[in-house]
Amino acid sequence: EPEVTQTPSHQVTQMGQEVILRCVPISNHLYFYWYRQILGQKVEFLVSFYNNEISEKSEIFDDQFSVERPDGSNFTLKIRSTKLEDSAMYFCASGGQETQYFGPGTRLLVL
Amino acid sequence: GDSVTQMEGPVTLSEEAFLTINCTYTATGYPSLFWYVQYPGEGLQLLLKATKADDKGSNKGFEATYRKETTSFHLEKGSVQVSDSAVYFCALDSNQAGTALIFGKGTTLSVSS
Numbered sequence: 367e368p369e370v371t372q373t374p375s376h377q378v379t380q381m382g383q384e385v386i387l388r389c390v391p392i393s394n395h396l397y398f399y400w401y402r403q404i405l406g407q408k409v410e411f412l413v414s415f416y417n418n419e420i421s422e423k424s425e426i427f428d429d430q431f432s433v434e435r436p437d438g439s440n441f442t443l444k445i446r447s448t449k450l451e452d453s454a455m456y457f458c459a460s461g462g463q464e465t466q467y468f469g470p471g472t473r474l475l476v477l
Numbered sequence: 478g479d480s481v482t483q484m485e486g487p488v489t490l491s492e493e494a495f496l497t498i499n500c501t502y503t504a505t506g507y508p509s510l511f512w513y514v515q516y517p518g519e520g521l522q523l524l525l526k527a528t529k530a531d532d533k534g535s536n537k538g539f540e541a542t543y544r545k546e547t548t549s550f551h552l553e554k555g556s557v558q559v560s561d562s563a564v565y566f567c568a569l570d571s572n573q574a575g576t577a578l579i580f581g582k583g584t585t586l587s588v589s590s
Contacts (some may be wrong), residue, residue: 372520397575409521409566411577421575457520462511463574464528470520 368392370469372458378475379448387443387472391460398441399459399466400433402426409457415441448476479504483567483581490588491559498552498584500541500567508569510534510543510550512580524552524565528572544569557588 371390379385391398400412413423415433434442441460445452453476459466484499494580502508513523513533525534530545550567567581 401575401578408570408582409580410579414577416575422577424577439536443512446481459521459578461574465511465523465526466570466578467523468521 369448370458370460370467372456372469372472375470376470376473376475378477381450381476382447385445385448385474387445387456387458387474389441389443389458389460390439390457390470391441392467393439395460395462395467397421397461397466398433398435399461400443401457401459401468402454403457403471404451404454412443445474450476452476479508479569479571479579481567481569481579481581483565483584485582485584486564487587489583490586492559492588492590493556494588496552496557496561496586497553498565498567498586500550500552500581502548502550502567502569504548504569504571506573509572510541511568511570512539512541512550512552513566513568513580515566515583517563521566557586559588559590562586562588 373388398415403409413427430446455471457471458469480503509528511526513521525536527534527543533542540575541552564583568578568582
């Protein structure tokens with residue numbers, strides 16, 4: 367059964383550094399998403415992406431964040447200058463018309 | 478805006494007990510409703526969904542019915558197993574492709590043998 371995959375599974379970085387989180391969505395899906403889950407809190411939407419552009423984004427997704435689909439398979443989330451409060455689990459999801467399927471997540475720790 | 482409210486956890490049950498996790502929602506329009514499950518150390522897995530009023534989603538012995546009149550989508554299972562121990566998230570979307578899922582805070586279920 368096709369799955370969404372994410373790399374790395376864990377990332378530790380210093381405050382102010384750039385990080386890139388990678389995702390490989392399910393191959394025939396057209397919609398791509400990033401969510402995050404700060405430890406002990408709810409899952410929060412960051413951004414959705416369709417047809418090579420952002421279709422929706424939340425207040426969390428400020429100028430420090432960007433997304434890209436650099437080739438036909440990868441979907442990346444870049445955090446330009448990480449802050450302590452960016453420490454969270456980041457989930458990628460992909461979907462067709464109805465349902466979103468999630469990857470296993472990348473746990474990001476900013477020190 | 479749209480929102481989802483789940484019962485506070487943790488929920489602690491013995492094996493074979495009956496499970497109910499309450500979920501209510503606030504939404505404009507006609508959302509789709511979902512239950513996702515997160516097993517320890519893993520990502521979110523879709524458990525079941527319902528896309529319109531009175532639909533019943535079911536999977537792995539879990540059921541939830543989309544009740545428009547009470548704006549609810551409670552998760553039930555007749556006989557839980559230790560392997561059901563996980564965090565359960567209720568979620569909705571606006572029923573349009575590409576829109577955000579809005580999640581509840583999650584309910585932790587712990588089942589002991």
